[in-house]
Amino acid sequence: MDTLPDIPVPDLGKDDKYHVFISYSSGDSIWVSGLIFQLEKTFPSLKICFHERDFVPGKTILDNMVQCIQSSQKTLMVLSPDFVRSRWCLFEANLSMFQDCMLHKAIVPIMLKPCPVPLYLSHLTYLDADDEKFFDKLCHVLLNSNNEVAPSSLIHFQSSLLYSGKTLLTLTAVNEEGESWEPAIFSSAPVPDALKALVDNPRIYKDAIEIINDVSPPKSCIRHTAVKVILCIIYSLLASFFFVLYIALSITSWNINNSYPNLAFAVFLPIAVVAVFLIPTQFVKIACWKKRTIKKISEEMIKKTCEANLLLSDISVLVGYSRSQLFFVYVKLHDCMETFQISFGHDNVLATNMWKKSISAYSSEYACCLARKHFPSRSADPPGHLKEGICFCQYTAMKLKNRD
Structure with missing residues (x-):
């Protein structure tokens, strides 16, 4: 803490007016005011923008926010239940307005009070306000250039379309150090922070993990x-x-x-x-x-993981199993489901059954491909529903073609 004042405050770019814009809910204004006072006292040359002082009168809140984000090097978001209900809802409801300016600005999430982490931030390692070294870590992020800060603490905004296909969580088996021929066992509680933005009902996650854990060890x-x-x-x-x-x-x-x-x-x-x-x-x-x-147990684990995906796919999550690890990925499946319905007939039982069979057969391998950003082939037939990579209906078609 004593060495922090010696850290130089970075210069502002020609298009920057502030070093950081702080977005927060009015319900957290007392805590934020204390943080701003501490930052400005420690670093007098640090330019901080926040709405109670710097919003231009006569402009709408949206216009002020867009202008402040555009003119700041970083955007600091103070996460709390009030923030998610009010300020973040404002971001999500007006993504078309915020997306362009936020794509080029780094986001620093701070967890002030426990709350569901917004989807676009759910893969980040946020700064915990209760951490004893919170202020030191925050200063490190704010006073260093974006290239010098770990990606897990600082990242650019991603819209839901760009986010589709991204890895949310890699979960390691609790018995990873056991025998290699033993079935992997994963913890079912609580729901990891990286999934809370999508898993509203903890029972869904617990049931999915219990299905995956339901593999009997060899009795030989x-x-x-x-x-x-x-x-x-x-x-x-x-x-x-x-x-x-x-x-x-x-x-x-x-x-x-x-x-x-x-x-x-x-x-x-x-x-x-x-x-x-x-x-x-x-x-x-x-x-x-x-x-x-080992091969037999792995095949059984993959089969159970696909079975769990029948539950998780309803919330745009797929999980893949490989070598005692589970890879949770966020992927929009609505368009792929539409393709199945078009192929087999709208409101047709056959389309639903074929969709479930595809999930049961290929979803685990597909999730692993997304997590590793590597597919067995790049020559998928268009159209695809994933901006970067191969969508699930394309992957299913590839597997069926190779099987034939």
Whole structure:
């Protein structure tokens, strides 16, 4: 805290009048006033814009806000239930007016009071007003250029259209450090902050996670290392025993009857089969058990994840499973549903069933592709409903085409 006054205040650009515009609800004005006083006392040359002092009389609130955002380097939003109900609603209701100027301005979200984080900010790591180092962190963001600030703390505005296909959350299994062949288990409560803007009913999230967690672990005794070692020893002893027995009986047969080749082949063939084929097969089975089990568990996890997407798709969320992680992505599916209805008939049971089958078969893989920004092919047939990438109906068509 003692070193903060030594941080230089950045110069204003030729089109900038302020370093930061603070947007907040009138219900939080006392806290904001205290913050502004502290900032201006610590950094006298820092130019702060806020509506109670700097809005131009005679202009509408919208015009004032647009002008202040355009003339400021950064926009600081003080999040609270009052802000979401009033000021953020004003942003959302007039996106066409705010979008252009906010696309070129960085946003700094501050969580003053717990509230649902607006969708366009839900992927950000906000600054917590209750953090002991809150003021230091805020100063670091405000006094450094946008290029020097971590993207998780500072980002440009994104409209819902641009936001479609973006990753909201990567959730790691609670048993990540367990055996690789165990089914992944994920926490179902509480709803992560990154999803609260979309998940109004916590039960939806909980039910979805419970579906994904409903994968039974393998019951084979081979899963235990001690059992594998014992079986390998037993099979090795059996192989040695059969080999010695085969040699001993062969020698005995040779001494009894000079027609050794014919007699030995007829009498000792079963022993040779056991020694040469069955025992090595069991060795291979033990050696490959882990790999086959991991593949089987992964397929079952993907299947359950697709089943969970039947719930989550109604709130424009899809989840993908890969390597003990869940990738939650926000994706607008309405246009893709319309394509299914056009293809199979409006208000048709067939269209609904085909949509559910597609979600059940391909939604997990599709969500992973969105999260990784990598698709198996870029040659999807138009039209597409996703600005950057392949939409779900295109992906489904690609999978069906490749299967044929």
